[in-house]
Amino acid sequence: MEQNTGNRENEHQATLQITGMTCAACATRIEKGLGRMEGVSSANVNLALEQATVTYDPKQSDLRKMEEKIESLGYGTMKETMDFEITGMTCAACATRIEKGLSRMPGISQANVNLALETAHVEYAAGMVTVKDMMKKVEQLGYKALPKQEAKDSAELRRQEINHKRFKWMMAAILSLPLLWAMVGHFSFTSWIPVPSLFMNPWFQLVLATPVQFLIGGQFYVGAYKALRNKSANMDVLVALGTSAAYFYSLYLTIRSIGMEMHHPVEMYYETSSILITLILVGKWFEALAKGRSSEAIKSLMGLQAKTALVLRDGQEVSIPVEDVEVGDTVIVKPGEKIPVDGKVLQGLSSVDESMLTGESLPVEKREGDAVVGATLNKNGMLRVQATKVGSETALAQIIKVVEEAQGSKAPIQRIADVISGIFVPIVVGIAVVTFLIWYFGVEPGQFASALEKAIAVLVIACPCALGLATPTSIMAGSGRAAEFGILFKGGEHLESAQAIEVVVLDKTGTVTSGKPVLTDVIPAPLMTEQSLLRTTAAVERQSEHPLADAIVAGALDRSKSLPLPEAKDFENLPGYGVSARVDGRLVLVGTRKLMAERGVPVEAALNAMRQLEDAGKTAMLVAVDGKYAGMVAVADTIKETSREAVSRLQEMGIEVIMITGDNERTAKAIAAQAGIHQVLAEVLPEGKAEEVKKLQQSGKRIAMVGDGINDAPALATADIGMAIGTGTDVAMEAADVTLMRGDLNAIADAILMSRRTMGNIKQNLFWALAYNTIGIPIAAIGFLAPWLAGAAMAFSSVSVVLNALRLQRVKL
Numbered sequence: 001m002e003q004n005t006g007n008r009e010n011e012h013q014a015t016l017q018i019t020g021m022t023c024a025a026c027a028t029r030i031e032k033g034l035g036r037m038e039g040v041s042s043a044n045v046n047l048a049l050e051q052a053t054v055t056y057d058p059k060q061s062d063l064r065k066m067e068e069k070i071e072s073l074g075y076g077t078m079k080e081t082m083d084f085e086i087t088g089m090t091c092a093a094c095a096t097r098i099e100k101g102l103s104r105m106p107g108i109s110q111a112n113v114n115l116a117l118e119t120a121h122v123e124y125a126a127g128m129v130t131v132k133d134m135m136k137k138v139e140q141l142g143y144k145a146l147p148k149q150e151a152k153d154s155a156e157l158r159r160q161e162i163n164h165k166r167f168k169w170m171m172a173a174i175l176s177l178p179l180l181w182a183m184v185g186h187f188s189f190t191s192w193i194p195v196p197s198l199f200m201n202p203w204f205q206l207v208l209a210t211p212v213q214f215l216i217g218g219q220f221y222v223g224a225y226k227a228l229r230n231k232s233a234n235m236d237v238l239v240a241l242g243t244s245a246a247y248f249y250s251l252y253l254t255i256r257s258i259g260m261e262m263h264h265p266v267e268m269y270y271e272t273s274s275i276l277i278t279l280i281l282v283g284k285w286f287e288a289l290a291k292g293r294s295s296e297a298i299k300s301l302m303g304l305q306a307k308t309a310l311v312l313r314d315g316q317e318v319s320i321p322v323e324d325v326e327v328g329d330t331v332i333v334k335p336g337e338k339i340p341v342d343g344k345v346l347q348g349l350s351s352v353d354e355s356m357l358t359g360e361s362l363p364v365e366k367r368e369g370d371a372v373v374g375a376t377l378n379k380n381g382m383l384r385v386q387a388t389k390v391g392s393e394t395a396l397a398q399i400i401k402v403v404e405e406a407q408g409s410k411a412p413i414q415r416i417a418d419v420i421s422g423i424f425v426p427i428v429v430g431i432a433v434v435t436f437l438i439w440y441f442g443v444e445p446g447q448f449a450s451a452l453e454k455a456i457a458v459l460v461i462a463c464p465c466a467l468g469l470a471t472p473t474s475i476m477a478g479s480g481r482a483a484e485f486g487i488l489f490k491g492g493e494h495l496e497s498a499q500a501i502e503v504v505v506l507d508k509t510g511t512v513t514s515g516k517p518v519l520t521d522v523i524p525a526p527l528m529t530e531q532s533l534l535r536t537t538a539a540v541e542r543q544s545e546h547p548l549a550d551a552i553v554a555g556a557l558d559r560s561k562s563l564p565l566p567e568a569k570d571f572e573n574l575p576g577y578g579v580s581a582r583v584d585g586r587l588v589l590v591g592t593r594k595l596m597a598e599r600g601v602p603v604e605a606a607l608n609a610m611r612q613l614e615d616a617g618k619t620a621m622l623v624a625v626d627g628k629y630a631g632m633v634a635v636a637d638t639i640k641e642t643s644r645e646a647v648s649r650l651q652e653m654g655i656e657v658i659m660i661t662g663d664n665e666r667t668a669k670a671i672a673a674q675a676g677i678h679q680v681l682a683e684v685l686p687e688g689k690a691e692e693v694k695k696l697q698q699s700g701k702r703i704a705m706v707g708d709g710i711n712d713a714p715a716l717a718t719a720d721i722g723m724a725i726g727t728g729t730d731v732a733m734e735a736a737d738v739t740l741m742r743g744d745l746n747a748i749a750d751a752i753l754m755s756r757r758t759m760g761n762i763k764q765n766l767f768w769a770l771a772y773n774t775i776g777i778p779i780a781a782i783g784f785l786a787p788w789l790a791g792a793a794m795a796f797s798s799v800s801v802v803l804n805a806l807r808l809q810r811v812k813l
Contacts, residue, residue: 011041011057018078030043031052064109079109081123085148086144087144087146089115090236092467094227098143099112105133131147135147141226142227175274182271202250206254209247217277223240241459245455247270250269304375309331311329322341325390327389330346339374339383339385342374343371346368347383348382349366350365350378351364375394432458435451435454436451436455458777460787460790462780466798475758477806478495478761482754485813490739498754499758501704502701504704505658507706511725513643514640517548518635518636520635521620522631524630533630537621540580566583568581568583569582591621596624601629606629617670646745646748647745650748653753657679660684660689661680661683664682665682667682668680697719704723705721706725707725764804
C-alpha cells in the first residue's frame with residue numbers, strides 16, 4: 001500500500017513485495033540500498049513477510065526507481081499485469097491522459113495505452129493497488145475500462161462499435177442534408193438549383209441543427225468537459241469549440257431575426273456545425289473499419305485452432321472441446337484433421353503441414369517419438385498423440401500472446417507523437433484566437449461572421465487524430481504481417497531497432513547447420529564394396545548410443561532400404577577410440593587413427609583422404625575387418641540448404657555476418673566457407689559467447705545474435721537484438737527479442753526487411769500527419785478553407801494514415 005505519512009506533507013509510504021531473499025543479510029542489504037536512495041527517508045525490510053516499507057518524497061523518487069534498485073541488488077519485486085479494454089477514446093491525447101493518470105497511481109510502475117487497439121496494459125505491484133482502483137481511475141478520467149477476461153468477445157465489441165458509429169453519422173447526414181442544400185443556394189454559380197423557402201428559414205435550420213449539435217455530437221462535449229476537468233485538451237475540445245462557435249452565433253442571429261421580413265433571408269452557419277460533426281463522424285466510422293482490419297493477424301491465428309479433439313477415455317473414443325483436453329491424454333488425429341494440442345506421437349506415421357508455424361510449405365514426416373504442434377494439419381496417416389501442452393501453454397497460444405503484446409506495445413519513435421500531441425491542442429486554440437482577431441480587427445474590420453469562420457476552420461483542420469494513429473497502426477500491421485511469415489517480434493521497440501542491425505552473429509550448430517549429423521561419405525578399400533562396408537559398419541554402430549553412430553545407421557538404412565543389417569555380437573565401447581564387435585564371425589573395428597595403431601592395423605594409405613575429409617569439417621572414422629583396413633566413413637553436421645542463400649542476402653543488404661562456435665577452427669572454417677561466411681570466432685566456450693558479443697558492441701556497431709540452444713541464451717540477451725531459431729529450445733526463445741519460427745536463416749533477412757518497411761511506414765505516417773497540420777493551419781487561417789472542407793480533410797487524414805499502415809499487410813518477403 002501507499003499512503004501519505006502525515007509526518008511531512010510531501011512524504012508517502014510504499015509497501016513492496018520482494019522475491020529472492022534467503023536470510024537476514026539479504027534484508028539488510030535491500031534496506032541499506034533503498035535507504036541510500038535520493039528522496040527516501042526510511043526503509044524497513046521484513047524477511048518473514050518478504051516486504052519492504054519505504055517512506056519517500058514522490059518528487060525525488062518513485063516506485064519504478066525503487067524496483068530498479070531492488071533488481072540491481074539481485075532480488076525481484078512481485079509485479080502483476082492486467083490488460084484492459086478501453087472505450088471512449090477519440091485521439092492520442094485521450095490515450096496519453098489515461099496513461100498519465102494510471103501511471104501516477106500508487107503501486108503502478110508502468111501503464112501503456114494503445115489508441116489503435118483501444119487497450120491498456122498495466123504493470124503494478126501486488127498488494128498496492130487493485131484492478132477496481134484502476135477501473136475507477138479510468139472512469140474518473142471520463143472513459144471506461146474492462147479487464148480483458150471480463151470484456152465481451154473483442155470482435156463482437158468492434159462490430160457493435162462500427163454499427164453504432166455508422167448509425168450516428170447516417171442520422172447526422174439525414175438532418176444535415178437540408179442545411180447543406182440551403183448552403184448551396186447561397187452561391188451565385190449554383191443559383192439554378194431550386195432551394196425550398198422552408199430550408200432557408202432560420203427556425204427550421206435550428207430544429208435540424210440542434211439534435212446534431214447536442215444529441216449526435218454530444219460525445220464531443222462530454223469528451224471536452226472530461227479533458228478540461230483533468231487539465232488537458234484533446235480533439236474533442238477543438239471540435240466542441242469550433243462547432244459551438246458556429247451554432248451559437250447562428251442561434252444569436254436567429255433570435256435577432258424575430259420580426260424581420262422572412263423574404264430577406266439571414267445568412268446562418270448552422271450547416272457549418274452540422275456538416276462538420278457529420279464529416280468527423282464519417283471519418284471515425286471509416287477509421288473504426290480500418291482499425292478492425294489491422295488486427296486481422298490475431299483473428300487469423302486464433303482461427304487456426306482446432307475446435308474439438310478425439311480423445312481416448314476409458315478405452316472409448318470421445319469427441320470433446322479442445323479446452324477440455326488434459327496433459328497426458330491420448331488424442332487420435334485422423335488424416336485431414338488439425339492436431340488439437342502440442343504433443344508426442346505414440347503411434348502412427350504421417351506427414352504434417354507445419355506451414356502455419358514455420359512458413360515452410362513442404363510437409364514434415366512424423367513417426368513414433370516425434371513432437372507435433374497444435375493447429376498443424378495432419379495430411380495422410382492416422383496418428384495417436386500424447387498431449388504434452390494444452391490451453392495457454394501450446395505453441396500457438398504463446399505465438400498469439402507474443403503478437404498481442406507486440407501490437408499493444410509502443411515503439412520509441414511514438415514518444416515523438418506523444419510529446420507533440422500533448423502540446424498541440426493549446427497551441428492550436430491560441431492560433432485560432434489570433435486568426436479571429438487579425439481578421440476581425442485587421443483584414444475585414446467588424447466582419448464577425450467571416451472572422452469566426454476562419455477561426456473555426458483553424459480549430460477543425462488541426463485535430464491531431466492522424467498523429468496519434470501514425471505509429472500504433474503501423475506496429476499492429478507490421479508485427480501481424482511478420483507473424484504470418486513466422487517472425488515474432490516481442491515488442492514494438494524490437495520491431496523498431498531491428499532495422500538498424502549492422503552485424504549478425506550466427507551460432508553454428510542448429511543455426512547455420514541442421515544440428516543433426518548425417519552420413520556424408522563412404523569410401524571402401526580395394527576389394528571391398530561400398531554396400532558391404534556400410535552394412536558391416538552400421539551393424540556395429542547400431543549397438544552404440546553416440547549421435548554419430550545414429551547418423552551412420554540412419555544413412556545405411558536410407559541407402560540400402562531392401563537389405564536388413566546383420567547382427568553384431570560381443571559389442572565393446574572403447575571411449576576416446578571407437579567401438580568393436582563381431583559381425584558374421586569377423587572382428588570389426590570402427591574408430592580413430594589411435595585405435596588402428598593400437599590394434600596394429602596399417603592405415604597409412606587412407607590418411608591423406610582422411611585429412612581432406614577433416615579439412616572439409618567432417619568427422620572421419622576408419623573401419624578394419626579381421627585386422628585389415630576395410631574403408632572409411634565420414635559424418636558431418638551439414639549446413640542447411642538455405643544457409644548460403646541467406647548469408648548472401650544479408651551481405652547484399654550491407655550487413656556483416658560472423659559465425660561463432662565452440663568447434664575447432666579447422667571444422668568451423670570449413671562450415672563457414674560452405675555458407676559464404678568470411679569471419680569466424682571458433683573454440684568459444686558457451687559462457688564466452690556473451691563476452692564476444694560485448695567485444696563486438698564496443699566497436700559501436702549494432703549487433704544481432706542468432707542462436708537456438710541453451711548455451712546461446714546469455715549471448716542472445718546481451719546483443720542489441722537477440723533472435724532465436726524457433727526450432728530450438730524454450731530457454732533461447734525466452735531470452736530473445738525476436739523468435740524465428742522457421743529454421744531457415746532467410747527469416748533473419750526477412751525480419752530486418754519487415755522492420756525497415758514498418759519504420760519506413762511509420763515515418764511516412766508521421767511526416768504526412770505533421771505536414772498536413774503544418775500546411776493546413778496557415779491555409780485555413782488565410783481563409784482559403786471553409787470549415788466544412790477542413791472537417792472533411794481532417795477526417796480523411798486519419799483514414800489515410802490507417803490505410804497507409806494497412807499496406808504492410810500486403811508486404812511480400
